[in-house]
Amino acid sequence: MDYSAIDPALLLATLMISATPILLAAIGELVVEKAGVLNLGVEGMMITGAICGFAIAVESGNPFLGLIAAALAGAALSLVFAFLTQILLSNQVATGLALTLFGLGLSSLIGKPYAGIKPPASPRLDIPLLSDIPVLGPILFRHDPMVYVSLALVAAVWFFLKYTRAGLILRAVGENHDAAHALGYKVVRIRFLAIMFGGACAGLGGAYLSLIRVPQWTEGMTAGAGWIALALVVFASWRPWRVLLGAYLFGGITVLQLNLQAAGLAIPVEYLSMSPYIVTILVLVYISARKGRGNLDAPASLGRTFHATH
Numbered sequence: 001m002d003y004s005a006i007d008p009a010l011l012l013a014t015l016m017i018s019a020t021p022i023l024l025a026a027i028g029e030l031v032v033e034k035a036g037v038l039n040l041g042v043e044g045m046m047i048t049g050a051i052c053g054f055a056i057a058v059e060s061g062n063p064f065l066g067l068i069a070a071a072l073a074g075a076a077l078s079l080v081f082a083f084l085t086q087i088l089l090s091n092q093v094a095t096g097l098a099l100t101l102f103g104l105g106l107s108s109l110i111g112k113p114y115a116g117i118k119p120p121a122s123p124r125l126d127i128p129l130l131s132d133i134p135v136l137g138p139i140l141f142r143h144d145p146m147v148y149v150s151l152a153l154v155a156a157v158w159f160f161l162k163y164t165r166a167g168l169i170l171r172a173v174g175e176n177h178d179a180a181h182a183l184g185y186k187v188v189r190i191r192f193l194a195i196m197f198g199g200a201c202a203g204l205g206g207a208y209l210s211l212i213r214v215p216q217w218t219e220g221m222t223a224g225a226g227w228i229a230l231a232l233v234v235f236a237s238w239r240p241w242r243v244l245l246g247a248y249l250f251g252g253i254t255v256l257q258l259n260l261q262a263a264g265l266a267i268p269v270e271y272l273s274m275s276p277y278i279v280t281i282l283v284l285v286y287i288s289a290r291k292g293r294g295n296l297d298a299p300a301s302l303g304r305t306f307h308a309t310h
Contacts, residue, residue: 011255012139016147017213019251021046021205023150025229026236026243027157028201033233034161035194036174036301040096041081042202043226044103045074049203050210051107054119054217057207063122067146067207074203075196077103082195086188089305104220114217122146122212146208151244153201158240170194174299177306187306202226224277231280237297246283253279 025042032039052073057066081099084090124144131141161167170190173180177187205225210217228250236242 009135009138011252013142014255015248015252016139016143017251018255019247020147020150021208021213022225022229022232022250023244023247024146024153024205024208025202025226026232026247027150027154027240028198028205029229030233030236030238030240030243031157031161031170031201032194032198033302034174034238034299035170035191036177036299036304036306037085037191037195038092038096038303039078039081039099039195039198040093040230041077041099041103041226042198042229043222043224044100045077045199045202046103046206046209046222046226046229047107047220048077048103049074049206050221051111051114051206051217053203053207054210055110055114057119057211058114058117061120063120063211066119066211067204070203070207071200072203074199074201074206076199078195078199078202079192081199082192086191086195086306089307092303092305100226108219111217111219115219117217119211119215119217121215144212146204146212154240154244161240171299174301177301177304181306181308188308191306202229205229228277228280234298235280235283238299239297249283250280 025046029039029042049070053066053070055066056069057063060066077099081095084095085092122144124142125148127141131137133141159167161171169180169185172183173185173187173190181187206222209221209225214221232243232246232250235246
């Protein structure tokens with residue numbers, strides 16, 4: 001095995017790129033779950049965002065328009081989930097799974113004409129002076145703008161939930177929707193907005209995959225990224241900065257296994273490909289065993305149906 005083939009600086013820089021789509025989807029889902037809603041349709045919204053963003057970017061020649069279209073597509077699909085679960089009071093788990101299946105089928109239908117087409121190149125943001133710093137420059141300051149947008153989004157969500165009145169109201173709805181309703185807060189409206197935000201973030205994460213990380217359209221290209229994003233929210237105990245840590249941990253394992261394959265590690269490729277998902281499962285099992293099932297810091301009303309007549 002040739003370890004010299006692994007460049008640590010390139011490994012760390014690629015880690016940030018690999019983690020970004022999962023981070024975007026996970027931070028959106030965190031807000032949704034903080035509002036007391038469990039949306040298992042993240043995978044479906046991601047893959048829909050991936051193809052809608054790709055199609056608009058190819059047709060317009062503008063990757064920025066593609067990202068906007070992806071966010072709108074994810075938000076639109078999440079509205080279906082919001083209407084079914086908050087207005088028609090359908091089961092959140094079943095509706096989320098149906099949303100994922102619908103998104104996978106819809107993306108396959110829309111994406112057929114775009115297979116094998118290369119999207120317009122996305123610009124890379126080389127931050128003046130900082131990008132020239134030895135070692136740190138290539139790792140931290142030579143990425144596309146969406147990497148920095150994802151980091152800013154984590155900081156914004158943390159600040160919103162911790163320090164703003166609107167964030168406090170959203171958390172109150174997630175903890176006890178009946179009490180929040182009794183105080184006069186519009187529980188359904190708040191949850192609609194949270195679900196749309198989560199859908200937009202998932203759509204952006206999908207578009208990042210198809211336009212930047214792997215600039216092409218391939219059916220099913222999210223490959224479980226939405227499920228990993230859901231797991232990361234639990235791993236993070238519903239805390240934004242821990243979501244960032246979890247996403248970068250998963251991204252690091254993903255990139256490392258690819259580098260180990262390239263370096264010729266004498267382990268079957270299938271085992272290396274499974275490693276990121278196995279590590280995620282082991283971490284979740286460890287956290288559940290250590291904290292106990294009833295003490296995971298989950299919002300108290302998570303997944304519960306709200307009846308305004310109560």
